[in-house]
Amino acid sequence: MSQAPPPAAIVGADALRRFTRDVFVRVGMPEADAAVVADVLVWADLRGVDSHGVSRITMYLRLIDDGDMNLTPSMRTRTETSASVLIDANRAAGPIAMTAATSAAIRKAREAGVGLGLVRATTHTAALGYYTLMAAEEGMATIALAASGPFMAYHGTRAAGVSTNPISIAVPGGRHGPVVLDMATGVVARGKLVQAKKTGRPIPAGWALDRDGNPTTDPQAALIPLPVGGPKGSGLSLMIELITSLLAANPIIAGALEGGADGARHRQNGLVLAIDVGRFGDPDAFRSEVDRVIAALKALPQAPGALEILMPGERGARTLEQRTREGIPLPRAIVDELRGVAARLGVTSLPSAL
Amino acid sequence: MSQAPPPAAIVGADALRRFTRDVFVRVGMPEADAAVVADVLVWADLRGVDSHGVSRITMYLRLIDDGDMNLTPSMRTRTETSASVLIDANRAAGPIAMTAATSAAIRKAREAGVGLGLVRATTHTAALGYYTLMAAEEGMATIALAASGPFMAYHGTRAAGVSTNPISIAVPGGRHGPVVLDMATGVVARGKLVQAKKTGRPIPAGWALDRDGNPTTDPQAALIPLPVGGPKGSGLSLMIELITSLLAANPIIAGALEGGADGARHRQNGLVLAIDVGRFGDPDAFRSEVDRVIAALKALPQAPGALEILMPGERGARTLEQRTREGIPLPRAIVDELRGVAARLGVTSLPSAL
Numbered sequence: 001m002s003q004a005p006p007p008a009a010i011v012g013a014d015a016l017r018r019f020t021r022d023v024f025v026r027v028g029m030p031e032a033d034a035a036v037v038a039d040v041l042v043w044a045d046l047r048g049v050d051s052h053g054v055s056r057i058t059m060y061l062r063l064i065d066d067g068d069m070n071l072t073p074s075m076r077t078r079t080e081t082s083a084s085v086l087i088d089a090n091r092a093a094g095p096i097a098m099t100a101a102t103s104a105a106i107r108k109a110r111e112a113g114v115g116l117g118l119v120r121a122t123t124h125t126a127a128l129g130y131y132t133l134m135a136a137e138e139g140m141a142t143i144a145l146a147a148s149g150p151f152m153a154y155h156g157t158r159a160a161g162v163s164t165n166p167i168s169i170a171v172p173g174g175r176h177g178p179v180v181l182d183m184a185t186g187v188v189a190r191g192k193l194v195q196a197k198k199t200g201r202p203i204p205a206g207w208a209l210d211r212d213g214n215p216t217t218d219p220q221a222a223l224i225p226l227p228v229g230g231p232k233g234s235g236l237s238l239m240i241e242l243i244t245s246l247l248a249a250n251p252i253i254a255g256a257l258e259g260g261a262d263g264a265r266h267r268q269n270g271l272v273l274a275i276d277v278g279r280f281g282d283p284d285a286f287r288s289e290v291d292r293v294i295a296a297l298k299a300l301p302q303a304p305g306a307l308e309i310l311m312p313g314e315r316g317a318r319t320l321e322q323r324t325r326e327g328i329p330l331p332r333a334i335v336d337e338l339r340g341v342a343a344r345l346g347v348t349s350l351p352s353a354l
Numbered sequence: 355m356s357q358a359p360p361p362a363a364i365v366g367a368d369a370l371r372r373f374t375r376d377v378f379v380r381v382g383m384p385e386a387d388a389a390v391v392a393d394v395l396v397w398a399d400l401r402g403v404d405s406h407g408v409s410r411i412t413m414y415l416r417l418i419d420d421g422d423m424n425l426t427p428s429m430r431t432r433t434e435t436s437a438s439v440l441i442d443a444n445r446a447a448g449p450i451a452m453t454a455a456t457s458a459a460i461r462k463a464r465e466a467g468v469g470l471g472l473v474r475a476t477t478h479t480a481a482l483g484y485y486t487l488m489a490a491e492e493g494m495a496t497i498a499l500a501a502s503g504p505f506m507a508y509h510g511t512r513a514a515g516v517s518t519n520p521i522s523i524a525v526p527g528g529r530h531g532p533v534v535l536d537m538a539t540g541v542v543a544r545g546k547l548v549q550a551k552k553t554g555r556p557i558p559a560g561w562a563l564d565r566d567g568n569p570t571t572d573p574q575a576a577l578i579p580l581p582v583g584g585p586k587g588s589g590l591s592l593m594i595e596l597i598t599s600l601l602a603a604n605p606i607i608a609g610a611l612e613g614g615a616d617g618a619r620h621r622q623n624g625l626v627l628a629i630d631v632g633r634f635g636d637p638d639a640f641r642s643e644v645d646r647v648i649a650a651l652k653a654l655p656q657a658p659g660a661l662e663i664l665m666p667g668e669r670g671a672r673t674l675e676q677r678t679r680e681g682i683p684l685p686r687a688i689v690d691e692l693r694g695v696a697a698r699l700g701v702t703s704l705p706s707a708l
Contacts, residue, residue, distance in 0.1 A: 078634075079467070079633060079634050081466050081467030081468070081633060082436050082437065082465070082466045082467070083436065083437035083466035083467055083468045083469075084466070084467035084468045084629075084633075084634075086634050111436070112435050112436045112437035112438070112466055113433070113435030113436070113437055113438035113470065114435070114437045114438045114468060114469075114470040114627070115437075115468075116467065116468040116629065118634065141596070141597045141601055143497075143597070153657075154651050154654060154663065155657075155664075156656060156657055156660040156662065156663040156664060157651070157654040157655060157656060157657055157660070157663055158654075158655050158656065158657045158658070159654045159655050161650075161651050161654050162651075167590075169590075169593040169596075169597060171593070171596045171597055171600070179592075179593070179596060181589045181590060181592075181593045183583075183586045183589065183590070187583065213655060213657070228582060228583035228586055229537075229541065229582035229583055229587070231664070231666075232537045232582055233583070235535045235537065235666040236521075236523075236535060236537070238533075238535075238647075238651070238665070238666065239523040239525070239533070239535045239666060241647065242495070242523075242525045242533060242644060242647070243495045243497070243523060243525060243629070246525070246640050246643045246644065246647075247495055247629060247631060247634050247635070247640070248634070248635075249634070249635040249636075249639065249640075251643045251646070251647065253647050253650065253651075254643065254646040254647040254649075254650045257647075257650035257651070257653070257654070258650055273468070273627065275438075275470065275597070275601060277601060279433060279435060279438075280432075280433050280438075280440050280472065280601050280602070280603070281601070281602075281603040282603075285603065286600050286601070286603075289600045289605045289608065290596060290600065292605070292608040293592075293595065293596070293600075293605065293607050293608040293611075295608075296515075296607065296608045296611035296612055297508050297511070297515050297516075297592070297607075297611070299611070300508060300511040300512075300513045300515050300611070301511060301512050301513050301567060302510060302511060302512065303507075303509075303510055303511055303512045303567070304512070306510040306511070308510065309508065309510040309511055310509075310510060310585070311592070312585070312589040312592065312593065
């Protein structure tokens with residue numbers, strides 16, 4: 001498919017993190033929270049998940065302006081059991097709410113073997129893999145879900161009915177590090193549609209519908225992404241809404257589809273489930289077995305045209321290593337956005353590379 | 355795709371359940387266990403999941419003959435925490451091990467909000483939706499996973515590297531009953547490939563590889579199913595192996611791919627995670643919200659050619675209702691198999707319709 005445009009700038013992760021933090025501090029976020037948001041966004045850029053990196057800063061600022069993201073939330077525990085916590089995030093930035101839920105899930109799992117962190121009323125959760133990886137690095141096998149508003153087709157319809165709600169699963173690893181799956185329930189990430197629009201190249205059949213719900217390969221007309229595997233992808237997305245938003249008593253889809261004013265507002269919910277590997281067996285044996293299955297899969301004969309047999313998250317881990325060393329490439333559009341943000345808010349720490 | 359062959363017989367669920375129970379009792383399974391196996395298998399037939407119904411009886415008998423399925427297992431708890439149980443199933447029949455794990459998960463969830471039942475060393479888990487539905491009917495939002503041996507292509511390879519490991523998610527429902535997603539991680543169920551082989555109709559491109567790992571549309575050559583969504587399906591399947599088999603300290607994939615004698619033996623592992631809906635909010639409100647989102651999705655404009663907008667599990671629930679009333683249609687091949695089993699084992703309760 002479409003190639004990424006050549007980068008307009010290459011910037012170091014530390015400088016980009018500092019700038020991102022300063023932006024959110026400038027608009028009124030406590031410094032510790034702003035540092036978390038910056039870390040989560042820049043992590044996505046480091047991993048190559050550019051759609052969830054600093055390209056989201058302008059969206060976050062808009063959520064703040066609209067009153068949907070709360071700069072100074074009073075997050076509180078609504079329900080607590082021996083193995084679970086339901087946190088009302090009070091519209092905190094996603095990274096704040098989700099790291100809190102992940103920490104709670106890890107803490108509970110250490111006590112009870114399994115720990116559940118449910119998040120009610122967060123905002124854009126950012127890259128879900130950040131949280132499952134965070135828990136995997138603490139010895140936890142982890143599942144995370146995030147639920148958001150409808151923009152993907154529900155199977156059998158020709159309209160946006162569900163989100164591309166992601167699921168992420170991570171486990172501790174051995175010499176290859178944790179294995180981290182982070183997948184949306186759509187055929188392709190929304191970012192790929194956006195990118196195709198920019199390059200103008202036709203998209204493959206089966207990726208998206210146009211505004212009238214007709215299948216299209218025209219990148220300018222493509223609007224509604226299709227679910228992966230038809231009823232599987234849209235079914236999984238719906239179940240994520242049910243098991244996350246409805247459990248947290250903050251339904252998203254129904255209100256949005258009914259068209260009321262409140263239903264159109266941005267909000268998300270999240271779920272992090274951690275299982276303490278060491279409670280069920282020898283964690284070192286677990287890690288060795290992860291290495292063993294990776295070795296067995298990598299030894300299989302490659303498909304024609306496949307360059308390499310990759311594990312979930314392996315490409316991202318490699319990109320992170322490379323970009324940590326060489327810097328993060330940013331396209332023209334994002335460089336311009338960040339310059340605009342710096343100028344508008346008077347943030348002076350715009351990295352010199354930008 | 356291919357139509358099902360016309361049924362050779364239509365049999366009542368009770369009679370089929372009785373016969374199935376008698377078969378397993380005859381080969382030495384305790385009556386209570388045989389009744390559970392019969393209930394789980396016939397449930398799949400009632401739901402229209404024919405690939406997981408009584409068509410599996412001959413496979414189960416073979417597993418018993420081979421010493422892979424233990425008729426009189428001593429299942430025991432290996433690890434127990436306040437919110438979890440790891441059960442060593444000692445090669446029990448899947449339905450025995452999985453119903454035990456589901457009961458344990460429900461019990462733990464009532465105490466701790468969330469409950470995890472891990473199963474080590476079970477055999478064919480049968481239809482995973484049975485267990486999540488069982489928990490949903492007890493007011494639990496439930497996730498279940500099952501891990502088995504490699505026969506699906508891992509993305510980027512042209513060989514069987516992973517299983518079509520299923521994931522099932524169910525939640526309590528309102529007037530429509532529980533919503534139950536039960537999906538394999540392959541593009542299509544293995545049963546559809548088997549059926550295409552019988553009818554001889556070409557299969558769609560993207561469904562399967564032949565024995566040499568080349569894509570094929572020839573139903574006779576199709577051997578290795580492809581994962582749904584490429585790296586998504588095979589990545590999800592791998593994570594199910596990691597979070598189920600490795601947590602239970604009973605790895606399946608690595609040994610099977612390495613080709614040792616032990617690796618080729620049939621074994622599975624399972625995971626059931628139950629969340630007590632009532633601990634986090636009003637369960638009646640939860641049920642109403644399930645109805646609300648179903649109504650909103652069903653009101654969306656239908657895709658051209660779609661007859662109806664269906665929720666996960668809705669078709670199965672309807673088939674169950676119809677087949678409970680009208681009986682279960684069985685094709686010629688299965689009727690012949692069951693007759694053969696009855697004759698060979700001297701089981702006299704073969705339903706008269708057969």
